[in-house]
Amino acid sequence: VLLSWSKRIEEVEPYSQLAEIYDDVMRHVRYRQWAGYVAGLFSKSPLPVRRVLDISCGTGSMALELARLGFGVSGFDYSWHMVKQARLKAHGQHAPLQFWCASMTDFTTRRRYDAIICTYDSLNYCRTPQQCTRVFEKAYEALLPGGLLIFDVCTEKNSKQHFQNYYERDAIATCEYIRQSSYDRKTRIQSNEFIFRWAAQPNKTFKERHLQRIYRLDDLREIVLRTHLRLIGLYDGFTRRDGTEKSDRVHFVLEKPQR
Numbered sequence: 001v002l003l004s005w006s007k008r009i010e011e012v013e014p015y016s017q018l019a020e021i022y023d024d025v026m027r028h029v030r031y032r033q034w035a036g037y038v039a040g041l042f043s044k045s046p047l048p049v050r051r052v053l054d055i056s057c058g059t060g061s062m063a064l065e066l067a068r069l070g071f072g073v074s075g076f077d078y079s080w081h082m083v084k085q086a087r088l089k090a091h092g093q094h095a096p097l098q099f100w101c102a103s104m105t106d107f108t109t110r111r112r113y114d115a116i117i118c119t120y121d122s123l124n125y126c127r128t129p130q131q132c133t134r135v136f137e138k139a140y141e142a143l144l145p146g147g148l149l150i151f152d153v154c155t156e157k158n159s160k161q162h163f164q165n166y167y168e169r170d171a172i173a174t175c176e177y178i179r180q181s182s183y184d185r186k187t188r189i190q191s192n193e194f195i196f197r198w199a200a201q202p203n204k205t206f207k208e209r210h211l212q213r214i215y216r217l218d219d220l221r222e223i224v225l226r227t228h229l230r231l232i233g234l235y236d237g238f239t240r241r242d243g244t245e246k247s248d249r250v251h252f253v254l255e256k257p258q259r
């Protein structure tokens, strides 16, 4: 099937096609529970956390769940297509949510936040340590003293175990898609290729290539050490146990020190 799909493949920007079906593709993700977990981590802050900024908001699922819990949430994402979906979902919500387009490696905000989040391995899209440093520096500027930056990353164990040679084919009413993933141990790059064929455009095939770097936890610790943020927690999955290389996903909690 892939061969017949491959004839007229147009390569497009990551998330430009996926955005429209992202919530369907990610229907297994339990954002409500995840938001509850993240909200629990806010208790690590000496501040009462009220205002939260999501710096890779995607289609806004996490932001909406946090808003439901009573937090004032804003968010941005690099992909305009994702932001558009987030705005559609936020439309008509009880609490108004602002979403805009920006990069986590290069953003400024007028207000200061109690907490900044960057969830679902979005930081892995930073393919160099320098880019991670930029994210941490920008977050530092946008946080109030005592505020938290919470992000999660996938570990190499996760990539080796689940995405070394992964293939998935699925269809929803409007679109058929294929996802193929691979992991290169040398470069520590995980590649996820999505191929789409829309019911409305059956003669066209689109491809997105998403590249993520899988960091050693010690390397991330080192990067954090060279910033003004302080690592105050590193957790395994959605628990309060210590995160290690044996975890699939770890949550980092960094604090902007008060003094």
Ligand SMILES: C[S@@+](CC[C@H](N)C(=O)[O-])C[C@H]1O[C@@H](n2cnc3c(N)ncnc32)[C@H](O)[C@@H]1O
Pocket (backbone or CB within 6 Å): 015, 055, 056, 057, 058, 059, 060, 061, 062, 076, 077, 078, 079, 082, 102, 103, 104, 105, 118, 119, 120, 121, 122, 125, 126
């Ligand atoms: C796996 S999705 C996660 C989205 C959302 N956080 C969630 O939990 O559903 C990764 C997101 O990171 C965004 N992203 C990648 N690089 C970015 C950057 N430099 N700045 C902001 N967002 C970025 C992508 O556009 C995408 O929406």
